[in-house]
Amino acid sequence: MSKQQLYIVKIGGNIIDNEMALASFLKDFSALEGLKLLVHGGGKKADEISESMGLSSKMIAGRRVTDEATLEVVTMVYAGLLNKEITAQLQKFDCNALGLSGADGNCILAHKRIVADVDYGFAGDVDAINSEFIKVLLQNKVTPVFCAITHDKNGQLLNTNADTIASEIAIAMSEFYEVTLNYVFELKGVLENIKDENSVIQYINIEKYEQLIESGIISEGMVPKLHNCFNALKKGVQKVNIGNASLIKNTNNLFTSLTIDNLS
Amino acid sequence: MSKQQLYIVKIGGNIIDNEMALASFLKDFSALEGLKLLVHGGGKKADEISESMGLSSKMIAGRRVTDEATLEVVTMVYAGLLNKEITAQLQKFDCNALGLSGADGNCILAHKRIVADVDYGFAGDVDAINSEFIKVLLQNKVTPVFCAITHDKNGQLLNTNADTIASEIAIAMSEFYEVTLNYVFELKGVLENIKDENSVIQYINIEKYEQLIESGIISEGMVPKLHNCFNALKKGVQKVNIGNASLIKNTNNLFTSLTIDNLS
DSSP states (O other): OOOEEEEEEEEOHHHHTOHHHHHHHHHHHHHOOSEEEEEEOOOSHHHHHHHHTTOOOEEETTEEEBOHHHHHHHIIIIIIIIHHHHHHHHHHTTOOEEEEOTTGGGOEEEEEEEETTEEEEEEEEEEEEOHHHHHHHHHTTOEEEEOSEEEOSSSOEEEOOHHHHHHHHHHHHTTTEEEEEEEEOSSSSSBSSTTOTTOBOOEEOHHHHHHHHHTTSSOTTHHHHHHHHHHHHHTTOSEEEEEOGGGGSTTOOOSEEEOSSOOO | OOOEEEEEEEEOHHHHTOHHHHHHHHHHHHHOOSEEEEEEOOOSHHHHHHHHTTOOOEEETTEEEBOHHHHHHHIIIIIIIIHHHHHHHHHHTTOOEEEEOTTGGGOEEEEEEEETTEEEEEEEEEEEEOHHHHHHHHHTTOEEEEOSEEEOSSSOEEEOOHHHHHHHHHHHHTTTEEEEEEEEOSSSSSBSSTTOTTOBOOEEOHHHHHHHHHTTSSOTTHHHHHHHHHHHHHTTOSEEEEEOGGGGSTTOOOSEEEOSSOOO
């Protein structure tokens, strides 16, 4: 018997920061048939709240660090304000959403990141996904909506990369479902030429990915994003796509599909 | 076949505002065997955050009103910070907690309160509890942890009284379980003499309740609290108790038990 389909979508700041874009996306997302799951990033709201509270970003060696005050703010904004506003809007569109942090139902277990004695503050790297419980939710017609807050099972909440959460959940759920993982961001896909928004590279396999890094066509933020994608594909996720919000509409045909197969 | 027991506890600001009291309570709560559910109020944190953001409380005719900015803050603090900190701590004590607002899984449907043309802002009165879904969570060994944020199924989050949420959930779950509802607050129980902390009235039935109101022994905040309690008892909740944090420990024997039966 073939596995049921599960459609996972990750949205980032470009949609979250724009009220109309978010409402439009959530309406389209609600209209998707079958099992689905949403992961959302943070956007600018946490910075705005921090600023209004008079908190300054803590930087160590040019990197932003999640100190205790920042962790409080992101927990409030990601797990509270954004997660509940998204959930309430999905409910309006008859999508039975349920907002979750990684602490809820022990869904995402993580540990505080420490690399070569560098303290990243309260940043968490994912150790385990409670796929059995997420399956229970899905089988009860619930659409899980994850923010990027995890926990260490020792009472500590941790700030975690939302792209990574999406790929880790996609990998874990591949045990039960045929998973399609969609990264929705500001561009139509991975671009051949950053100055031409329509120069979307429609298919990327691992060979091509390595060429793109070597030639400098992809760099900075796109490298870890694609790394997450290929990691997911290698570990059992069926399909990974990258594109803008129209990606989840059937009418859209310009986006990037990733594959671990050789291109034929 | 007799129904399974469900133990519901509501905690308020006096515990939430005190880090050590909260940790101690959550440890005791985790140790309770059987099915359980927690409802928490807000405490002072929302005021502190509002203040640090330079927001002032909006008062209309001496009443505090939940305007849009306040709703944002309480959603952040109740559904985000407090709910997730409580959930993460319970997870630490091996209680598989899952934090919820009323929007999550459409658990608590409410409508914006409008009484005789008075605008209470974004305050919600409860219309329905999704008892079937809460039962699914309980049967999957999850301990639901509710904050006092609800939704109207039209995309609007609403600020709701936590005592009322606890009693409405208790009533709804009585369909499936023998429910004990426990209100934990700063006193040992309902006091005969407010100046004597040990003058706990151990049993109150409806007759006694009316006498206590008439004689002025109970007033102000205690009247709606007891109203919630008796409403719950009339609508199928098995037991309602009021006391301090020691209420949930078996060793405690000084608290107030409410009953709708005649005292014999």
